[in-house]
Every structure is written in C-alpha cells, then in structure tokens.
Amino acid sequence: EIVLTQSPATLSLSPGEGATLSCRASQTISSTLAWYQQKPGQAPRLLIYDASNRATGIPARFSGSGSGTDFTLTISSLEAEDFAVYYCQQGSSWRRTFGQGTKVEIK
Amino acid sequence: EVQLVESGGGLVKPGGSLRLSCAASGFIFSSYNMNWVRQAPGKGLEWVSYIGSGGIYIYYADSVKGRFTISRDNAKNSLYLQMSSLRAEDTAVYYCARDNNAYNDYWGHGTLVTVSS
Numbered sequence: 001e002i003v004l005t006q007s008p009a010t011l012s013l014s015p016g017e018g019a020t021l022s023c024r025a026s027q028t029i030s031s032t033l034a035w036y037q038q039k040p041g042q043a044p045r046l047l048i049y050d051a052s053n054r055a056t057g058i059p060a061r062f063s064g065s066g067s068g069t070d071f072t073l074t075i076s077s078l079e080a081e082d083f084a085v086y087y088c089q090q091g092s093s094w095r096r097t098f099g100q101g102t103k104v105e106i107k
Numbered sequence: 108e109v110q111l112v113e114s115g116g117g118l119v120k121p122g123g124s125l126r127l128s129c130a131a132s133g134f135i136f137s138s139y140n141m142n143w144v145r146q147a148p149g150k151g152l153e154w155v156s157y158i159g160s161g162g163i164y165i166y167y168a169d170s171v172k173g174r175f176t177i178s179r180d181n182a183k184n185s186l187y188l189q190m191s192s193l194r195a196e197d198t199a200v201y202y203c204a205r206d207n208n209a210y211n212d213y214w215g216h217g218t219l220v221t222v223s224s
C-alpha cells in the first residue's frame with residue numbers, strides 16, 4: 001500500500017498570507033496525485049489532479065507541483081473561504097490512499 | 108448535472124450488516140469507475156473500495172477486506188456497499204465518489220453508519 005504523509009498537520013495563517021502544504025509518498029507515484037479541500041459538514045472537493053492541473057472552477061490562487069514522491073499545494077493568498085482541511089490522494093495504485101490531512105486555520 | 112446520492116446508513120449493532128446504495132445521475136454511469144470513501148467522526152478520509160466500470164476489477168482496503176463487498180448495477184445507475192461483521196471502528200460517514208482517471212471528481216453528500224450496541 002502506498003502511504004501518503006502530509007505536513008504540517010496544522011497551519012495557522014492570516015488572510016492574505018500564502019500557504020504551502022506538503023505531501024510525501026512512500027514510493028514513487030509519478031504525477032498521479034490529487035488535492036482535495038474539505039470544509040466542516042461538506043464532502044471533499046477536488047482542487048488539483050495530476051499534481052498540477054486545477055480542476056474545473058478552482059481559482060488560480062491554488063497551484064500544485066511535484067512528481068515522484070514529493071508534492072506541494074500552494075495557496076498564493078489565503079481568502080476567508082480557504083480555511084479548511086486539505087488532503088492529498090494518490091492515483092498510481094488502484095488502492096486510492098489519502099494523506100492524513102492538513103488543517104489550515106485562521107491565526 | 109452530476110449527482111451522487113447515498114442512502115442506507117443508520118445504527119447497527121456490532122456484528123451486524125448493512126447495505127449502502129449510491130444513486131448516480133447526470134453522467135454515463137457505466138463508463139466510470141467508482142469508489143467508496145469513509146470518514147470517521149473527527150478523522151481524515153479513508154479509501155474503502157474501488158470498482159471498475161464493468162464491475163470486474165474490484166479492490167478493498169485491508170481494514171474491510173473479507174467483510175465488505177462492493178458491487179454495481181449499471182442498468183440501474185447504482186453503486187452498492189454490502190457491509191457485514193461490522194465493528195465500532197467502521198462508524199463513519201460513507202461517501203460514494205466518481206473515479207475519473209484516478210481522481211474523485213464528484214462526491215455524494217455521504218451517509219452516516221453508526222456501529223454501537
């Protein structure tokens with residue numbers, strides 16, 4: 001099973017600041033990585049797929065990068081609606097594992 | 108508009124069984140692989156099971172293998188998860204999600220399964 005490790009667990013930031021979230025895979029997964037955003041009481045929403053492609057309707061302030069085992073989600077300037085939990089997910093294996101999540105909270 | 112609507116959740120005793128359903132609409136269901144993903148209260152997302160578009164290729168997380176069975180009826184645009192030998196640690200919101208080239212691009216609202224005596 002491919003294990004995804006996200007860091008940090010929590011990120012405390014102010015609106016307008018930038019955020020950098022990391023996801024590391026236990027083995028190489030090429031670029032088959034997605035990022036999701038989840039707000040309380042809601043289903044997750046796909047933000048980024050294939051490591052760097054924004055899903056439909058996702059604002060340009062969200063960007064993804066990386067390949068192999070190390071990946072990054074960057075939010076260039078946090079807006080109020082961006083405070084949420086973010087998960088990475090690998091698509092290299094049929095067993096579609098998720099990372100444990102990074103909570104982006106208001107400082 | 109793509110819609111996924113789960114149903115069948117509820118309260119069940121340890122050792123009991125439950126069948127979840129997911130009704131799909133707004134897309135050609137038979138063309139897409141599907142996943143079940145769950146989330147225990149206050150915890151992260153856990154992938155549970157995958158089924159290929161034709162129902163042939165099926166995979167499970169180790170935590171549910173041998174106890175859960177995923178299936179689909181493409182004629183009814185429906186996905187199912189038969190859960191048996193349920194444990195307290197299976198308590199979670201269960202989501203069905205469309206697997207689009209390895210990523211879950213649409214999700215249902217989820218159905219809560221509570222395993223408790």
